[in-house]
Amino acid sequence: MADMQRVIYFIQRPHGMVTPDAFEIREERVPRLTGDKDVLVETVYASVDPYMRGRLSAGKSYTAPFAVGQPMAGAMVGRVADGGRSSLTAGEWVFGSWPWAEYAVLPETSLRRLDPSLPPTTALHVLGLTGLTAYVGLTKFGRPQAGERLVVSGSAGSVGSLTVQIGRLLGLAVYGIAGSDDKCQWLEQQMGVHKAFNYRAADFADALAAGLQEGVDIYFDNVGGAVTDEVLRHLNPHARIVICGQIALYNQDKPAQHRPLFSDLLISRAQATGFIVGEHQEEFPKALKRLQSWYRLGQLHAEESIAVGFDQWINAFLGLFAGANRGKAIVQIKDA
Amino acid sequence: MADMQRVIYFIQRPHGMVTPDAFEIREERVPRLTGDKDVLVETVYASVDPYMRGRLSAGKSYTAPFAVGQPMAGAMVGRVADGGRSSLTAGEWVFGSWPWAEYAVLPETSLRRLDPSLPPTTALHVLGLTGLTAYVGLTKFGRPQAGERLVVSGSAGSVGSLTVQIGRLLGLAVYGIAGSDDKCQWLEQQMGVHKAFNYRAADFADALAAGLQEGVDIYFDNVGGAVTDEVLRHLNPHARIVICGQIALYNQDKPAQHRPLFSDLLISRAQATGFIVGEHQEEFPKALKRLQSWYRLGQLHAEESIAVGFDQWINAFLGLFAGANRGKAIVQIKDA
Numbered sequence: 127m128a129d130m131q132r133v134i135y136f137i138q139r140p141h142g143m144v145t146p147d148a149f150e151i152r153e154e155r156v157p158r159l160t161g162d163k164d165v166l167v168e169t170v171y172a173s174v175d176p177y178m179r180g181r182l183s184a185g186k187s188y189t190a191p192f193a194v195g196q197p198m199a200g201a202m203v204g205r206v207a208d209g210g211r212s213s214l215t216a217g218e219w220v221f222g223s224w225p226w227a228e229y230a231v232l233p234e235t236s237l238r239r240l241d242p243s244l245p246p247t248t249a250l251h252v253l254g255l256t257g258l259t260a261y262v263g264l265t266k267f268g269r270p271q272a273g274e275r276l277v278v279s280g281s282a283g284s285v286g287s288l289t290v291q292i293g294r295l296l297g298l299a300v301y302g303i304a305g306s307d308d309k310c311q312w313l314e315q316q317m318g319v320h321k322a323f324n325y326r327a328a329d330f331a332d333a334l335a336a337g338l339q340e341g342v343d344i345y346f347d348n349v350g351g352a353v354t355d356e357v358l359r360h361l362n363p364h365a366r367i368v369i370c371g372q373i374a375l376y377n378q379d380k381p382a383q384h385r386p387l388f389s390d391l392l393i394s395r396a397q398a399t400g401f402i403v404g405e406h407q408e409e410f411p412k413a414l415k416r417l418q419s420w421y422r423l424g425q426l427h428a429e430e431s432i433a434v435g436f437d438q439w440i441n442a443f444l445g446l447f448a449g450a451n452r453g454k455a456i457v458q459i460k461d462a
Numbered sequence: 463m464a465d466m467q468r469v470i471y472f473i474q475r476p477h478g479m480v481t482p483d484a485f486e487i488r489e490e491r492v493p494r495l496t497g498d499k500d501v502l503v504e505t506v507y508a509s510v511d512p513y514m515r516g517r518l519s520a521g522k523s524y525t526a527p528f529a530v531g532q533p534m535a536g537a538m539v540g541r542v543a544d545g546g547r548s549s550l551t552a553g554e555w556v557f558g559s560w561p562w563a564e565y566a567v568l569p570e571t572s573l574r575r576l577d578p579s580l581p582p583t584t585a586l587h588v589l590g591l592t593g594l595t596a597y598v599g600l601t602k603f604g605r606p607q608a609g610e611r612l613v614v615s616g617s618a619g620s621v622g623s624l625t626v627q628i629g630r631l632l633g634l635a636v637y638g639i640a641g642s643d644d645k646c647q648w649l650e651q652q653m654g655v656h657k658a659f660n661y662r663a664a665d666f667a668d669a670l671a672a673g674l675q676e677g678v679d680i681y682f683d684n685v686g687g688a689v690t691d692e693v694l695r696h697l698n699p700h701a702r703i704v705i706c707g708q709i710a711l712y713n714q715d716k717p718a719q720h721r722p723l724f725s726d727l728l729i730s731r732a733q734a735t736g737f738i739v740g741e742h743q744e745e746f747p748k749a750l751k752r753l754q755s756w757y758r759l760g761q762l763h764a765e766e767s768i769a770v771g772f773d774q775w776i777n778a779f780l781g782l783f784a785g786a787n788r789g790k791a792i793v794q795i796k797d798a
Contacts, residue, residue: 188699188729350724363524369728383719388686392705392736393524400728 131156132436134226136192140182142379144447148182149198149440156229159210163234166208167220169227171432172457173201173250174443175284176348179376188402197225201255203246204230205460214239221249226439228459244421245428246462251284251454252421252428253414259370259403260288260346261413264296266406267368267399268344272297275340277357279325280348282309284454285370287317287429289346294318295425298344301337303353305449312452316427325353335360350374351382358390367391367398377447429453467492468772470562472528476518478715480783484518485534485776492565495546499570502544503556505563507768508793509537509586510779511620515712524738533561537591539582540566541796550575557585562775564795580757581764582798587620587790588757588764589750595706595739596624596682597749600632602742603704603735604680608633611676613693615661616684618645620790621706623653623765625682630654631761634680637673639689641785648788652763661689671696686710687718694726703727703734713783765789 130153137150159166178200180187192198206218212234214220219240224230240246244253251257263285264270276293280286281302290313293300302313302322310322321337323330334356341362347354351374358367375381391398420426431451433442435458442450442457466489473486495502514536516523528534542554548570550556555576560566576582580589587593599621600606612629616622617638626649629636638649638658646658657673659666670692677698683690687710694703711717727734756762767787769778775793782791 186729188731347724350722354724367724369724372722372725372728375722375725381722381725384722386686386708386711386717386720387723388683388690388703388705388734388736389708389711389717390736391734392708393522395524395736395738395741397733397735398724398727399733400724400726400731402731405731 128228129156130154131228133228134198134439136182136194136196136198138194139184140377143377144179144182144444146440146444157231159208159231161233163212164210164231165206165212165214165220165234165237166210167202167204167222167224167230167232167237168207169202169204169224169229169459170219170462171203171247171250172226172439172459174439174446174455174457175200176371176373176376176446178443179373179447197227199223199225201250202230203240203249219246221254228436244418247430247432247454247456248421248428250456251430252288252426253417255403256284256454257288257417258410258413260285260292261417262403262406262409263368263370263401264289264292264344264346265413266409267401268346268366270296270298270344273299274343275299275301275338275362276344276346277301277303277338277342278346278348279303279350279353279357280371280373281313281317281319281322282449282452283348283373284451286346286348287313287453288426290317290319291426292420293344293346295420301342303334303349303357309449309452331356341365344368346370348373351384354387355385358385358387361390361394361396363394363396365394365396367396369398369400373447430456432456432458434458464564465492466490467564469564470534470775472518472530472532472534475520475530476713479713480515480518480780482776482780493567495544495567497569499548500546500567501542501548501550501556501570501573502546503538503540503558503560503566503568503573504543505538505540505560505565505795506798507539507583507586508562508775508795510775510782510791510793511536512707512709512712512782514779515709515783533563535559535561537586538566539576539585555582557590564772580754583766583768583790583792584757584764586792587766588624588762589753591739592620592790593624593753594746594749595621596628597753598739598742598745599704599706599737600625600628600680600682601749602745603737604682604702606632606634606680609635610679611635611637611674611698612680612682613637613639613674613678614682614684615639615686615689615693616707616709617649617653617655617658618785618788619684619709620787622682622684623649623789624762626653626655627762628756629680629682631756637678639670639685639693645785645788667692677701680704682706684709687720690723691721694721694723697726697730697732699730699732701730701732703732705734705736709783766792768792768794770794
């Protein structure tokens with residue numbers, strides 16, 4: 127094991143589109159075990175997520191901003207390098223949250239041992255917070271009834287690609303919105319989406335209107351912005367809107383202007399709910415059981431876009447805002 | 463009783479601000495009793511309501527559009543002129559919905575006999591759909607907890623002036639928004655509003671920010687538009703927004719643009735629900751009991767702006783969109 131490691135620091139708040147100069151890679155000593163139950167973990171897979179963009183800004187958000195001058199941090203899957211006096215032993219796979227670094231020392235209580243019968247990366251998406259976000263958001267706030275029409279924006283993304291599949295498994299007619307014809311084709315051919323719309327196409331608004339003639343009962347929104355403006359024209363009475371993300375807005379320095387969405391809500395007597403999954407932990411055991419069951423039966427496909435190498439970490443994060451990923455964006459730091 | 467009467471017809475759909483030329487007053491014969499249980503009613507008090515503006519347009523709305531070439535229609539309180547073979551007798555006060563006319567013939571089943579111990583106009587507001595809208599909207603979708611902060615837009619209007627009072631009676635700290643300093647003063651001095659803000663004041667946004675430093679737990683929105691854009695900057699976590707009306711938008715031919723309100727909902731994990739009271743009739747008995755109790759005890763003040771005379775009918779309706787009314791706007795057609 128090396129003495130030195132690389133760590134990604136957050137060095138300045140971006141204005142508008144986040145760029146590489148918000149970050150700096152530094153070399154520093156690998157930390158040592160100190161506490162009684164501390165564990166040294168080697169980072170193997172790192173999650174990069176759109177919500178992290180919110181933490182780069184100092185404004186009001188649902189998570190605390192990252193401090194400038196501190197390392198970035200997020201969800202990780204790693205291997206125990208040194209279990210110390212904990213109950214973990216070297217080589218075991220663990221899930222946790224730690225800095226964007228090759229190694230981290232963490233209290234044993236902050237780590238979860240992974241089920242060796244499942245691929246380790248699934249803890250970062252289908253069987254982790256991504257899957258829980260899709261399942262809890264759709265079921266708790268979407269309140270789906272079989273036969274209803276579900277529209278998912280950002281449907282080729284991490285949460286979106288699971289939401290469309292869960293919608294299909296719950297008996298919904300599922301419509302997807304994504305940013306390329308390739309993604310739309312993949313959604314229709316592989317993800318069970320009835321019809322997918324490319325929001326970058328010149329005729330997007332017309333295609334959506336033509337495709338959604340029977341209206342929208344549930345809109346699971348990962349995107350916001352102009353896409354949401356169009357979808358809200360097609361709400362059915364008593365539609366439910368699950369506001370999960372607004373990635374279209376995260377890099378706007380000055381927010382764009384929008385149609386009067388509350389008027390749409392009133393006309394359709396619709397309900398829009400913003401949620402973050404961490405506030406609904408009481409739902410997790412049941413949701414995870416269901417997700418695992420679907421996954422093991424092969425009914426839920428866990429799409430991954432894996433970027434390989436520490437030096438791809440920042441690019442993989444920035445790529446989220448250019449639509450580079452299909453499914454869950456993961457960075458592989460070490461050989462598995 | 464006269465042979466001839468005046469009737470207000472809707473003759474052309476307005477674009478943008480509604481003006482008198484959307485209507486025409488015609489003289490025609492007073493209708494005759496025909497059916498077995500028909501009743502001839504003399505219109506005494508007519509309700510004019512913002513939602514009627516929506517019915518003048520042909521676009522998607524929660525109520526069917528008025529047909530061009532037909533009489534206007536709405537909620538009324540009148541006296542039975544001829545009870546025919548029904549159980550109603552001449553002189554009894556009744557509530558119902560009929561054309562904007564001096565007289566109407568209606569089936570007995572469409573009329574409700576008024577409680578003679580209550581002022582007849584209360585059926586048009588505090589003890590009618592207006593009061594029910596305020597109560598059901600605030601309690602069912604606002605889910606108030608004593609001590610929370612309630613903001614009401616359009617708070618000097620019919621629904622608004624009841625909502626602020628009901629909020630106070632439920633133990634909320636109530637903040638109002640209205641369109642003049644006079645209305646704000648009245649809200650603070652007479653309606654129990656903790657602090658009222660004049661949205662026409664040049665410093666409205668700053669005054670709101672200063673006054674709402676502890677945030678908004680419930681926003682009861684009668685107005686929409688720029689007022690709502692400002693209020694949504696101040697949501698507390700898990701705030702509830704009750705979308706009852708969007709009067710600021712009703713006369714816009716081309717909708718104005720807005721801040722990204724879904725981003726506010728996500729950041730605060732807030733919920734916004736559009737509702738119309740007619741879809742919640744299961745709540746009416748309990749709500750009416752509560753409203754009557756408060757009203758009889760003098761705890762709920764029923765503010766009225768009464769315009770007198772048939773020839774004031776159209777003006778009273780148009781005045782709604784200029785903020786002419788304080789409390790419920792009513793037209794008195796005949797001497798009571």
